[in-house]
Amino acid sequence: MRKLLDIDREILSFLKISKNIAQIHQAHAEVVKKGVKQDPVVAFELIWACSSTDSIDYAGKVFAKLEAPNVFHFTALIDGHILLGLVAEAIHLYYEMVGELVHPDSYVTASVLKACGLGLALREGREVHGQVVKLGLSRNRVVGINLMEVYGKCGVFQDAWKVFDDMPEQDAMLRTAMMSCYFDHGRVAEACALFSGVGKKDMLCWTAMIDGLVRNGEMCRALEVFCEMQRENMNPNEVTIVCVLSACSLQGAMEIGRWVHSYLGKFGIDLNRFEGGALINMYSR
DNA sequence: CTAGGGTTAG
Numbered sequence: 001m002r003k004l005l006d007i008d009r010e011i012l013s014f015l016k017i018s019k020n021i022a023q024i025h026q027a028h029a030e031v032v033k034k035g036v037k038q039d040p041v042v043a044f045e046l047i048w049a050c051s052s053t054d055s056i057d058y059a060g061k062v063f064a065k066l067e068a069p070n071v072f073h074f075t076a077l078i079d080g081h082i083l084l085g086l087v088a089e090a091i092h093l094y095y096e097m098v099g100e101l102v103h104p105d106s107y108v109t110a111s112v113l114k115a116c117g118l119g120l121a122l123r124e125g126r127e128v129h130g131q132v133v134k135l136g137l138s139r140n141r142v143v144g145i146n147l148m149e150v151y152g153k154c155g156v157f158q159d160a161w162k163v164f165d166d167m168p169e170q171d172a173m174l175r176t177a178m179m180s181c182y183f184d185h186g187r188v189a190e191a192c193a194l195f196s197g198v199g200k201k202d203m204l205c206w207t208a209m210i211d212g213l214v215r216n217g218e219m220c221r222a223l224e225v226f227c228e229m230q231r232e233n234m235n236p237n238e239v240t241i242v243c244v245l246s247a248c249s250l251q252g253a254m255e256i257g258r259w260v261h262s263y264l265g266k267f268g269i270d271l272n273r274f275e276g277g278a279l280i281n282m283y284s285r
Numbered sequence: 286c287t288a289g290g291g292t293t294a295g
Contacts, residue, residue, distance in 0.1 A: 012287085041287045048288075072287060079288085107288060114290090142290045149291085177291045207292040214294095242293045249294080278294050 011036065015045040021055050028062070037065065044072045051080025071097070075108040082111065087119035094128075104131065106140045113146035117153045125150035139168050145177050152181025172198045176205045183212030206234055211243045219251035238269050242278045249282035257282045 011030055018024045028046060036042045043066055050059035059080050063073055074097040081090040094112035098104065109132055116125035129147055137143045144167045151160035164170060164178060175198045182191035195201075195209050206229040213222035226244050229236065236244070241260060248257035261279060269275065 044287050070287095075288070110289070145290060173291050175291095180291070202291095204292050209292090211292055237292090239293045246294050274293055281294060 011042055012045055015042070015049050018049045019053065021050075021053060021058070024049050024053065024055065024058070037062075038067055040068075040070055040072065044076055047073055047076040047080070051076050051083065054080075054084060056080045056084055056086070069097075069100075069102070071102050071105055071108050074102060075111055078108065078111045078115065082115050082118065085118070087115040087121070090115035091119065091121055091124050098131075104135060106137050106143050109135070109137055110140070110142040110146050113143065113150055117146060117149040120154055122150065122154040122156070125154070138166060141167070141173075145174060148174070148177055149181060152178060153184060155185055157181070172200060172202055172205050176208050179205075180208050180212060183208075183215060186216055188213070188216050188218060201229075201232070201234075203234060203237060203240070207237070207240045207243060210240060210247070214243050214247045214250070217250075219247045219253070222247040223251070223253060223256060235267055237267070238272065238275055241267070241269060242274045245275070245278035245282050249278070249285055252285065254282070 011027065011034065014030065015027050018027050024046070027049070031037050031042055031046060043062065046062050047059045050056070050062065059077055063069060063077050066073060074093060078090045078093050081087070081093065091112060094104075094108065094115075097108065109128065112128055113125060115121070116128065125147070129150075132138055132143055132147065144163055148160045148163045151157070151163065160178065160181060164174060167174060175194050179191045179194040182188075182194065191209075191212055195205070198205050206225065210222050210225050213219075213225065223244065226236070226240070229240075241264065244260055245257060248254070248260065264271065264275065271279075
């Protein structure tokens with residue numbers, strides 16, 4: 001007789017490659033047939049697969065049948081809700097989890113803080129912050145960045161800076177997150193100052209800068225930064241391209257837009273719905 | 286014996 005672990009492994013590898021709801025249904029049928037639907041790892045992979053394919057109702061059904069949901073299951077379900085913008089439900093699930101005395105870890109804490117930031121749920125964010133301290137997660141990078149974003153998005157910058165300063169290392173990622181928060185509030189000068197303070201700027205930092213300028217109507221400066229990043233031998237990716245095309249479109253900078261368009265191949269970028277949409281938008285103006 | 290982080294048009 002095969003061990004449960006061997007059966008698990010087969011289903012797990014199938015679950016991990018399930019990319020659409022049809023495959024997930026098939027995998028779920030296998031799980032039920034093999035009688036491993038209460039296996040925590042299998043259940044996690046199943047919920048995770050549903051959550052990452054926008055099948056949140058199905059994820060919820062699988063979750064509801066679990067006899068003893070653990071922190072992994074809650075995290076997977078919470079992340080699925082966040083993906084669809086259902087942040088109030090995500091926060092609610094976290095409270096439900098704590099109420100059921102399931103011990104929060106850094107992953108689920110980071111997830112609920114992400115939801116608080118997106119939902120501008122300052123009160124809940126502060127509560128979770130208190131738990132972060134109690135749980136000893138204050139120095140966790142992902143937790144810290146999401147906590148900073150809660151305060152930044154809610155406009156309480158002094159609290160955001162407090163979190164920033166208390167992190168073990170103030171690197172490019174942290175500064176970029178802070179910069180985006182200032183851009184969210186139209187505070188371009190502060191955002192630019194942060195950008196200047198980033199020592200080694202990576203792709204996300206450059207792109208976040210361009211995006212922030214575009215969102216604040218600073219088209220010329222956005223295009224300047226785009227040129228500057230290439231002088232620094234940084235090749236734009238598809239996200240950068242969408243931001244730049246958007247700037248070109250709003251600015252009426254057709255020459256630059258055409259130039260970017262003709263170089264999509266050089267950057268190794270295939271048109272997807274984002275770039276295509278941005279191009280159509282630009283030319284139609 | 287499970288998983289993640291900052292950037293995506295209008």
